[in-house]
Amino acid sequence: MTSNSDTPPHRRTVRSFVRRAGRLTASQQRALEELWPSYGVAFDGKPIRFDDLFGRTAPIVLEIGFGNGDTLVQQAADNPGLDFLGIEVHEPGVGHCLLKARDAGVTNLRLIRHDAVEVLDTMIPAASLSRVNLYFPDPWPKKRHHKRRIVQPRFLETVAERLSAGGSFNVATDWAGYAEHIDATVSASGRFECAERRVHSGDQPLDRPGTKFERRGLRRGHRIWDWRFLRVDNQPPDLATGEL
Numbered sequence: 001m002t003s004n005s006d007t008p009p010h011r012r013t014v015r016s017f018v019r020r021a022g023r024l025t026a027s028q029q030r031a032l033e034e035l036w037p038s039y040g041v042a043f044d045g046k047p048i049r050f051d052d053l054f055g056r057t058a059p060i061v062l063e064i065g066f067g068n069g070d071t072l073v074q075q076a077a078d079n080p081g082l083d084f085l086g087i088e089v090h091e092p093g094v095g096h097c098l099l100k101a102r103d104a105g106v107t108n109l110r111l112i113r114h115d116a117v118e119v120l121d122t123m124i125p126a127a128s129l130s131r132v133n134l135y136f137p138d139p140w141p142k143k144r145h146h147k148r149r150i151v152q153p154r155f156l157e158t159v160a161e162r163l164s165a166g167g168s169f170n171v172a173t174d175w176a177g178y179a180e181h182i183d184a185t186v187s188a189s190g191r192f193e194c195a196e197r198r199v200h201s202g203d204q205p206l207d208r209p210g211t212k213f214e215r216r217g218l219r220r221g222h223r224i225w226d227w228r229f230l231r232v233d234n235q236p237p238d239l240a241t242g243e244l
């Protein structure tokens with residue numbers, strides 16, 4: 001075997017999703033063609049200027065992995081004073097969300113169809129978000145797949161960076177093993193304080209509408225974990241207090 005020093009090292013990216021073939025319905029296909037120009041933001045790796053994107057200045061809420069988008073559209077409709085950005089890789093989900101957005105007549109919503117980790121890394125400016133929602137991320141239950149879970153130390157670091165001071169990171173899961181992982185990883189990050197944590201049977205969602213995957217988990221007898229984490233500022237003690 002020969003090695004070529006001009007060849008860049010192979011960089012293996014572990015992603016939190018697998019591309020599912022999922023068939024688009026005819027109306028979802030049409031929505032992607034006709035409604036995408038109104039709601040879609042192309043992935044170009046350049047920082048978004050939210051004021052230009054929405055034509056106003058308002059707090060920005062980001063939802064990662066919005067699935068079919070029902071929850072996202074409802075939150076946008078219920079909160080006209082906030083602007084919402086949803087990120088999802090699953091095309092039929094994006095198509096479904098576009099149809100819902102049109103039917104609801106929301107204007108405070110934009111969508112990106114790309115890996116949220118890359119979008120966060122390259123397109124979301126520091127301290128630009130007031131809230132990040134991560135509802136029922138893929139649990140990747142097998143041990144050998146735990147590295148695929150989106151909640152990882154580096155991801156949390158980036159979320160904290162992109163949140164404005166006092167911004168919140170709202171998470172929910174129906175998977176006990178992922179709940180333990182989230183508790184441990186968020187606590188170890190030192191970037192968030194847990195403002196609220198609920199374990200319930202779908203009857204006490206924390207400040208969010210129910211979601212499709214939540215309903216599926218409940219049908220299987222799962223419990224639901226809901227957290228609201230607040231970004232904390234990790235200033236060194238001397239800077240925070242003015243004392244040495």
Ligand SMILES: C[S@@+](CC[C@H](N)C(=O)[O-])C[C@H]1O[C@@H](n2cnc3c(N)ncnc32)[C@H](O)[C@@H]1O
Pocket residue numbers: 016017064065066067068087088089090093114115116117135136137138139150211212213214
């Ligand atoms: C279990 S589903 C939950 C969907 C929705 N939040 C709900 O509660 O019904 C997780 C979703 O996250 C999406 N997803 C996973 N990793 C992602 C990533 N890195 N970027 C964007 N979407 C992602 C998947 O395509 C999937 O639709």
